[in-house]
Amino acid sequence: MNLFEYIRPTSVAEAIAAAGEPGSAYLGAGTNLLDLMKGGVTSPNRLIDLTHLPDLGKIEQLPDGSMRIGALVKNAALAHDTAFSKAYPAVAEALLSGASAQLRNAATVGGNLMQRTRCAYFADPASACNKREPGSGCDAIGGENRHHAILGWSESCIATHPSDFCVALTALDATIEIEGAGGRREVPITDFYLLPGDTPHEETVLEAGEIIVAIKLPANAAGFAGHQRYLKVRERTSYAFALVSAAAALEIENGTITEARLALGGVAMKPWRSAAAEAALAGLSPTREAFEKAAEAAFADARPSGENAYKIELGKRVVARALAMAAAGTPERMPALPASPFASDTGAIAHV
Amino acid sequence: MNLSLTLTINGETREIVLDDPRVTLLDLLRERLGLTGAKKGCDRGQCGACTILVDGQRINSCLALAISYHGSSITTVEGLAQGGTLHPVQQAFIDHDGFQCGFCTPGQVMSAVGLIAEGQTGDDPERVREAMSGNICRCGAYMGITEAVIEARGKMSETKPEKAA
Structure with missing residues (x-):
């Protein structure tokens, strides 16, 4: 793992300002990021620790009946929240089918959205990967690719997104609340992820420095409960x-x-x-x-x-x-x- | 860069100054604090040998950056026994042959303690196996492990009622 500078901001605004420095990465629980850093897949100069930020750890029912989940809520806490799992049982089931109990206790819902592909060539710095190193090629094409994509792939990248949680969120029309230097905005999860095309290193619509602060599930999704x-x-x-x-x-x-x-x-x-x-x-x-x-x-x-x-x-x-x-x-x-x-x-x- | 942190480890509050931000909770415990109960198996969150409790929740200490856990309360396998009396989970692992080589055992035991506190499995072996799937045992002592978890849960719920699953 490369050496990095550790920053612990006390507000979202402070975190966004800190991320202005090139080579910065946000740290949630780190269950995916530290794994990638240990493997030399990614090597940020600065880690900006979001886990001590206030007000991002709540599960709230909003007046319109929708539910808002703070980005720092743990996967396990959300799955076992009684009101949540009653309204959105497939989301709870998806969460509990992912990873292990230990990882679900540590990992945040915001981090779940941002997890990287499990393509073995992406995880291996000795392999060509357009996602890890734009323009280097794709060793998954023609390689060991039984686990790879069958929809929306390109000649540049055939990787898949690994999340279970996000699949259930996508079925139920979740939206993602994002904060950046320009303020807050909401993006439907169906528009949040980008298909690889010629630029597989660009994975989401997040602009540099933007932070996921919450996920919202609409009230009408509970009609499917x-x-x-x-x-x-x-x-x-x-x-x-x-x-x-x-x-x-x-x-x-x-x-x-x-x-x-x-x-x-x-x-x-x-x-x-x-x-x-x-x-x-x-x-x-x-x-x-x-x-x-x-x-x-x-x-x-x-x-x-x-x-x-x-x-x-x-x-x-x-x-x-x-x-x-x-x-x-x-x-x-x-x-x-x-x-x-x-x-x-x-x-x-x-x-x- | 300020790399000092406060942790409560097995009930004792410790002021720690790190020499490097890359130190994980696992490396802090093992290499700097002499608590070698938690084991480094894969170091990548896949085997569960490093399982500890943080604020009562079981996690993989190998994927936890120590500096980020400032203010947390940590329990390791060294903190389970009370005086000369083993924790019910430790005793149940002995009684049911829940191990062979023993390398994964501290992680299995800590995971089982976390599982029992979560209160989701009842005494259903299928639910226990599912909830223990983050702990790999290469000797294959799973049958004894499952029996041990179920027995310890039963004994502990006699003294402390489990919350409804």
Whole structure:
């Protein structure tokens, strides 16, 4: 790890001013940043520690019924907040399917939004990576790329975004509250992440020095609370990143789907909202045929970026299963294995 | 650059001046304070051998920058036993053969103490296994570990009621 200067600001304004120096990076819990620094993937000159800033650690219900989550709220604290997990159960399930209990206790929700790809070539400074070193090429293309993107990728980068939390946030129309030198602004999460194109090193719409201060979930998203699930297929039952995941939410009235929400994880460099799948479901009965039709729509534009064509078929099945699980109803208690296809309430085997 | 911090470690308040901002909580405990219970396995947050409690919450001390934890209260495995009496989790690990080589054990024990305080698993082995998935045991003592966690939780909830899961 490179040597750095450590700064502990006492206000957001002070933090933003400190970040004006080139080579500065914001420090949350550091569960991703320190890992990357230890690997020599990133080497900031200055770490600006945000964890002592006041007023960023609250979960609040706003007068309009929406919920505002301070950027420093820990992943575990949010998942176990009773009011939150009741209103947005798929978000809680997504959080609890990510990382380990230790990491969820430390990691902040703002940091979750800002975590970097788990592409092995990005993590290896000896490999070519346009994201880590613009213009150096992409060793994932033609390399070990079973885990890579099938949607929205480019000839410059085929990495995926690793978050589970952000997939559920994307399905439920979360917005991100950002503060910078020019004041505060709000950005829908669907517009927050950038696809790689020719500039894979540019990952979000954040301007230099801007800080995520909060995440907001709209009140109407709670209308899906009775029918929302997160499903995540991974290479082991727990403590692994998604191969493909889906957050599904349905509003069902008199046996008809009035509104559907669907977002995918593990398939692109951003959490992937599928408007086509949502449109395909509206007005249909919640049947297997309807869910399979939506799954086809969700992956209509998918194409393999290497040895990962299997993800397209897998993704369709994950979508159909997630929608069926959402239609069956949000379970009263968090499943023992959150987001797992092996959870006993799916009728699958109880343990692997 | 001011690299001084205050930590309460196993009940004792310590004023610490770091010689380098890169020091993690794990390296501070092991290399500078002589508390070698927490182990350095992967040093990248993947194995759980370095698990400690910070303000009662279990975390990976290898991914925690010490200077950032100014003002925190830390419990390590050295702080669990009371006099000559082992903590119920420590005793349960012995009673159920919850280890073989022992390298991961301090992390497993601290993780189990954190898990019991979180109160989410009840005595469901599936929930316990899921909640312990951040602690790898290369000897494969998982069956004994799960039994130990369930027994210790039961014993501790006899004296202190668990909050509803």
